[in-house]
Amino acid sequence: MKDKKKDEPYLEFIAEAEEILEVISKNLLTMEESQDRLSPHPDIINAIFRGVHTLKGIAGMMGFNNITELSHTLENLLDAMRMGRLTLTSVVIKLLFESTEMLRKLVEKVSKDGNDNIDATRLLSDIENTLKKRPEEAAAHKLEELDLDTNILKVLTEYENHRLEENLRLAANIFEVTAGFSLETFDKDLNQINSIISGFGEVITTLPASGASPDVGIEFKLIIGTKEDLIYVTSVLSNPNIKIREIKYQKRGEKIKAGEHDEVQAAETPSSVKSLSMTVRVNINRLDRLLNIVGELVLNKAVITHISKNLRAIEGFSEWALELEKAARILDKKLNELQEGLMEVRMVPLNNLFDRLTRMARKLSKESGKIIDIRIFGEETELDRLMIEEIADPLMHIVRNAVDHGIETQDERIKLGKKEIGTIKLSAMQKGSHVVIEVEDDGSGIDIKRVKDTAVEKGLIASNSRFTEKEAIDLLFAPGFSTSKVVTEVSGRGVGLDVVRKNLIKLNGTIDIETKEKIGTKFIITLPITLMILKALIVQVGEEIFALPINSVSESLMITNNDIQTVEKREVIKLREKTLPILRLGGAFDIKSKSENPERMYVVVVGSGNRKIGFVVDALLGQQEIVIKSLGKILSGIQGIAGATELGNRKTVLVLDIGALIEESVQEYKEEVKG
Amino acid sequence: MSKKVLVIEDSSTMRSMVAAIIEEMGDFAVTEAGSGFEALKLLPTEKFDLIITDINMPDINGLEVVNFVKTHPNYKRIPLIIITTERSEEDRKKGIALGASEYITKPFKQDELQEVVKRVIG
Numbered sequence: 001m002k003d004k005k006k007d008e009p010y011l012e013f014i015a016e017a018e019e020i021l022e023v024i025s026k027n028l029l030t031m032e033e034s035q036d037r038l039s040p041h042p043d044i045i046n047a048i049f050r051g052v053h054t055l056k057g058i059a060g061m062m063g064f065n066n067i068t069e070l071s072h073t074l075e076n077l078l079d080a081m082r083m084g085r086l087t088l089t090s091v092v093i094k095l096l097f098e099s100t101e102m103l104r105k106l107v108e109k110v111s112k113d114g115n116d117n118i119d120a121t122r123l124l125s126d127i128e129n130t131l132k133k134r135p136e137e138a139a140a141h142k143l144e145e146l147d148l149d150t151n152i153l154k155v156l157t158e159y160e161n162h163r164l165e166e167n168l169r170l171a172a173n174i175f176e177v178t179a180g181f182s183l184e185t186f187d188k189d190l191n192q193i194n195s196i197i198s199g200f201g202e203v204i205t206t207l208p209a210s211g212a213s214p215d216v217g218i219e220f221k222l223i224i225g226t227k228e229d230l231i232y233v234t235s236v237l238s239n240p241n242i243k244i245r246e247i248k249y250q251k252r253g254e255k256i257k258a259g260e261h262d263e264v265q266a267a268e269t270p271s272s273v274k275s276l277s278m279t280v281r282v283n284i285n286r287l288d289r290l291l292n293i294v295g296e297l298v299l300n301k302a303v304i305t306h307i308s309k310n311l312r313a314i315e316g317f318s319e320w321a322l323e324l325e326k327a328a329r330i331l332d333k334k335l336n337e338l339q340e341g342l343m344e345v346r347m348v349p350l351n352n353l354f355d356r357l358t359r360m361a362r363k364l365s366k367e368s369g370k371i372i373d374i375r376i377f378g379e380e381t382e383l384d385r386l387m388i389e390e391i392a393d394p395l396m397h398i399v400r401n402a403v404d405h406g407i408e409t410q411d412e413r414i415k416l417g418k419k420e421i422g423t424i425k426l427s428a429m430q431k432g433s434h435v436v437i438e439v440e441d442d443g444s445g446i447d448i449k450r451v452k453d454t455a456v457e458k459g460l461i462a463s464n465s466r467f468t469e470k471e472a473i474d475l476l477f478a479p480g481f482s483t484s485k486v487v488t489e490v491s492g493r494g495v496g497l498d499v500v501r502k503n504l505i506k507l508n509g510t511i512d513i514e515t516k517e518k519i520g521t522k523f524i525i526t527l528p529i530t531l532m533i534l535k536a537l538i539v540q541v542g543e544e545i546f547a548l549p550i551n552s553v554s555e556s557l558m559i560t561n562n563d564i565q566t567v568e569k570r571e572v573i574k575l576r577e578k579t580l581p582i583l584r585l586g587g588a589f590d591i592k593s594k595s596e597n598p599e600r601m602y603v604v605v606v607g608s609g610n611r612k613i614g615f616v617v618d619a620l621l622g623q624q625e626i627v628i629k630s631l632g633k634i635l636s637g638i639q640g641i642a643g644a645t646e647l648g649n650r651k652t653v654l655v656l657d658i659g660a661l662i663e664e665s666v667q668e669y670k671e672e673v674k675g
Numbered sequence: 676m677s678k679k680v681l682v683i684e685d686s687s688t689m690r691s692m693v694a695a696i697i698e699e700m701g702d703f704a705v706t707e708a709g710s711g712f713e714a715l716k717l718l719p720t721e722k723f724d725l726i727i728t729d730i731n732m733p734d735i736n737g738l739e740v741v742n743f744v745k746t747h748p749n750y751k752r753i754p755l756i757i758i759t760t761e762r763s764e765e766d767r768k769k770g771i772a773l774g775a776s777e778y779i780t781k782p783f784k785q786d787e788l789q790e791v792v793k794r795v796i797g
Contacts, residue, residue, distance in 0.1 A: 009692055012688050016686060050733065053731060054685070057686060057689055057760070057781045060782035075762075079762070154769060155741075155742045157730060157731065158765045183719060186715070187713075187734075207735070207743075208735055209743065210749075214749055215749070218715060359709075
């Protein structure tokens with residue numbers, strides 16, 4: 001335990017073993033919860049088998065004999081199951097659970113005492129007894145007689161061979177799917193195709209080939225088994241780049257299912273000629289353009305509604321007005337459907353991004369000599385495609401921070417009595433129309449005192465300023481702030497959390513930090529599912545109503561005229577001993593304030609850090625979720641307006657672009673002072 | 676110039692062990708791939724002198740890696756060693772038939788692997 005270099009494979013073993021057991025448990029639970037628990041998807045059994053197989057391999061290399069022996073016996077059981085030599089029964093399921101539990105105990109023993117001395121003989125003999133009861137071997141199908149490229153049979157593993165036979169035995173249809181991809185994206189593309197296939201069948205094997213342009217592209221042949229027919233498979237998989245062929249026995253007489261196949265065959269011939277374009281890849285900009293058009297249409301619809309109302313007042317037109325209103329309502333409904341549909345198309349799951357983050361974290365942890373267990377939850381959560389790209393960098397930054405500053409070195413962790421292996425948890429979940437992404441580490445937490453000291457050092461705050469914990473954490477987001485003592489390879493190069501926050505605010509997202517010294521830190525990022533939906537504070541100025549994205553609002557307060565002072569030709573108010581510049585929205589947009597009581601008005605504080613400003617408004621009308629729509633070409637150039645939205649009462653209101661308004665007012669102020 | 680070895684293995688423990696064993700031999704630079712897909716992406720980035728691959732992997736199996744390398748115009752000259760288990764004799768035979776130069780059976784000792792590597796690219 002003293003020699004760190006020597007400990008490395010040992011700790012890596014524990015980390016991987018725990019990871020494997022996690023995967024096994026997850027699959028066992030899926031199996032247990034599935035409707036048909038005694039005939040689970042073959043991928044589930046195979047995943048458990050693979051886990052046990054790997055565990056056996058690495059335990060063998062490390063010389064942990066009990067783990068090796070139990071996983072070896074269990075592997076036999078699972079192999080018999082996946083090869084169809086053993087039927088799954090409740091007894092077998094119970095054995096699987098028990099063995100997993102025992103393996104967990106053994107690995108725990110290794111991590112505590114460095115050995116795996118726990119007696120597991122009873123379990124071993126239970127498994128061996130079960131293995132003795134074998135069903136009769138099913139007659140093998142003649143794979144050689146399949147209309148299949150013989151080269152493919154040469155690369156099938158024994159298990160894949162068995163799956164092919166099993167599919168034939170169950171009278172499933174076999175298809176060969178051929179597709180070409182670019183070398184850069186083939187893994188993503190294939191994963192997509194694989195996840196579609198596992199919805200209706202099974203991928204028996206995935207075979208790469210150099211293809212026609214080996215320097216830039218790669219071709220894959222997938223052999224799949226399914227109960228569905230060719231028409232169905234081509235309809236869900238088709239794409240001009242994908243070719244699908246049904247695999248049958250070469251001799252007609254030996255077809256598994258006679259007769260009904262002819263029909264499918266008929267469909268097969270034309271399908272190979274015409275392009276199978278049931279799915280298409282679309283540039284996201286095209287979808288954006290369509291969404292913008294929908295936005296413009298919504299505004300046009302408002303005009304129609306308005307006209308119909310006026311029309312109703314004119315004698316002799318009321319009937320027409322009613323018809324027009326009805327048509328407008330239908331138009332509205334359909335536009336909403338269209339908008340929702342378009343948004344759905346843009347959604348993609350987070351798993352690719354999470355994979356990238358995991359890989360990066362593993363690499364970084366290796367470089368920094370820390371051993372970190374990375375756990376992922378909710379990677380199936382979907383988010384707008386553009387959004388995923390935009391949050392990649394901020395998330396990488398946060399994960400990097402967690403590896404570099406969060407998780408302590410192994411020695412430190414041992415000294416603190418923590419688990420030797422640090423954990424970083426990446427999770428995502430959908431909450432209403434928002435997605436919450438969390439990055440949690442069980443590292444050292446943020447040293448609030450050091451944050452304050454650094455802020456004083458850098459002149460960001462006065463040495464005597466009093467700060468709550470939350471305000472101190474907020475300092476981390478100040479531009480140019482970094483507490484890291486040494487500039488390391490990993491992070492701490494001065495590009496800090498301010499950039500992260502700025503990027504997230506651009507996406508109408510928020511970021512919060514929860515931290516406990518010595519226990520860990522959690523970054524919580526909340527994002528709207530798409531760039532188009534956001535939470536807004538609805539305010540009134542005169543007759544006009546505006547929506548303010550809530551993520552940039554920090555608080556709102558009521559003031560009277562007496563609270564406003566003028567400093568250097570600029571209106572300000574005092575907010576907790578600090579001066580806050582204010583901007584009268586009525587003045588900015590040339591609106592007459594018609595408030596009944598000019599003595600009472602509201603200030604909405606927006607922005608962050610030294611770019612805080614108060615918007616003066618007449619009334620606060622509450623919070624609401626809004627869908628931002630583009631203003632169209634003519635109005636898109638107006639400063640300070642981000643777009644338009646419609647409130648529940650069908651009134652179209654403008655959404656303020658807070659960043660631009662702050663920028664503008666700071667600019668004006670600077671010019672005034674200079675002048 | 677040191678020889679470049681690509682190690683394809685989904686178990687990180689096994690992968691780093693194999694890498695460490697080979698690096699210990701001296702003049703070898705090891706690149707690690709955690710899956711067949713990753714290997715396919717790494718192949719065009721460097722000129723490898725040897726590929727060592729596991730058979731049982733989640734995305735594409737090791738036999739398919741062997742077949743891909745041995746039929747690819749740019750890579751077919753790279754020798755391969757497959758890592759097998761005592762369970763998969765059939766797979767081992769297939770791997771050799773597809774053009775793998777050697778195999779090694781898990782669990783193996785350090786010098787066993789070094790021996791095999793020496794035999795293949797000495």
